[in-house]
Amino acid sequence: MLEDVAARILMVEDDDAIAAPLARALTREGYEVERAENGTDALALAASAPVDLVLLDLGLPDMDGLDVCRGLRASGFDGGILILTARGGELDRVVGLDVGADDYLSKPFSLSELLARSRALLRRSTRPLGDAEAPPATPTTLGAPAPTSGGLRVDADARRVWIDETELGLTAKEFDVLLRLDAQRGSVVTRETLMAEVWDENWFGSTKTLDTTVGRLRQKLLDGGAPVVLSTVRGVGFRLEDVAGHA
Numbered sequence: 506m507l508e509d510v511a512a513r514i515l516m517v518e519d520d521d522a523i524a525a526p527l528a529r530a531l532t533r534e535g536y537e538v539e540r541a542e543n544g545t546d547a548l549a550l551a552a553s554a555p556v557d558l559v560l561l562d563l564g565l566p567d568m569d570g571l572d573v574c575r576g577l578r579a580s581g582f583d584g585g586i587l588i589l590t591a592r593g594g595e596l597d598r599v600v601g602l603d604v605g606a607d608d609y610l611s612k613p614f615s616l617s618e619l620l621a622r623s624r625a626l627l628r629r630s631t632r633p634l635g636d637a638e639a640p641p642a643t644p645t646t647l648g649a650p651a652p653t654s655g656g657l658r659v660d661a662d663a664r665r666v667w668i669d670e671t672e673l674g675l676t677a678k679e680f681d682v683l684l685r686l687d688a689q690r691g692s693v694v695t696r697e698t699l700m701a702e703v704w705d706e707n708w709f710g711s712t713k714t715l716d717t718t719v720g721r722l723r724q725k726l727l728d729g730g731a732p733v734v735l736s737t738v739r740g741v742g743f744r745l746e747d748v749a750g751h752a
């Protein structure tokens with residue numbers, strides 16, 4: 506299980522009183538922990554070594570944590586990002602902005618809750634962790650499943666998505682939303698279903714995060730030339746449809 510593999514966690518936290526005990530706890534759980542005390546170091550560390558999960562404080566000495574989050578995504582980081590914020594009011598700001606985070610925790614949080622959220626995000630990590638069962642890195646076209654329809658294929662087991670022969674890079678939440686919509690292509694999937702199944706029962710907060718995730722996913726599908734349309738059904742949910750002529 507996850508405890509047996511060295512998942513790498515980057516903790517971005519300037520407060521020693523939080524960082525030191527948290528690092529000890531995570532190490533005890535079997536994670537490899539790197540710490541950055543500011544945003545600049547965080548971006549440099551994430552760029553120089555593989556990272557599976559980022560725990561991100563928002564109040565950093567040199568820059569806004571939200572900009573660190575945006576910077577990580579802009580540089581292609583597709584692991585999990587869990588934002589830790591001291592002020593409850595900041596959560597509204599976080600979920601209202603399209604920064605690319607996967608989940609949020611308000612300080613103070615319990616260690617068990619942090620570990621549960623971290624495990625959930627690591628399970629969805631796209632980087633194969635170091636267990637013997639993980640497939641070796643292969644060119645993206647090898648072992649790709651046969652096209653299902655419309656040139657967009659979603660491989661649930663490998664957690665990978667292709668548009669024709671090109672792999673699409675998605676965050677964990679974007680992938681989960683797409684997988685759920687793809688399972689019911691052409692039909693509406695309700696907001697409640699997506700919140701319950703993708704964000705699970707631990708989520709209690711604004712569902713704006715669903716809209717921002719869908720917005721990013723829609724843009725990526727568009728940019729990648731996927732022959733599908735991700736429609737918003739106002740007040741109900743979302744629908745993934747094949748573009749006419751490609752089904």
Ligand code: CA
Binds near residue numbers: 518519520563564565
């Ligand atoms: Ca801080």
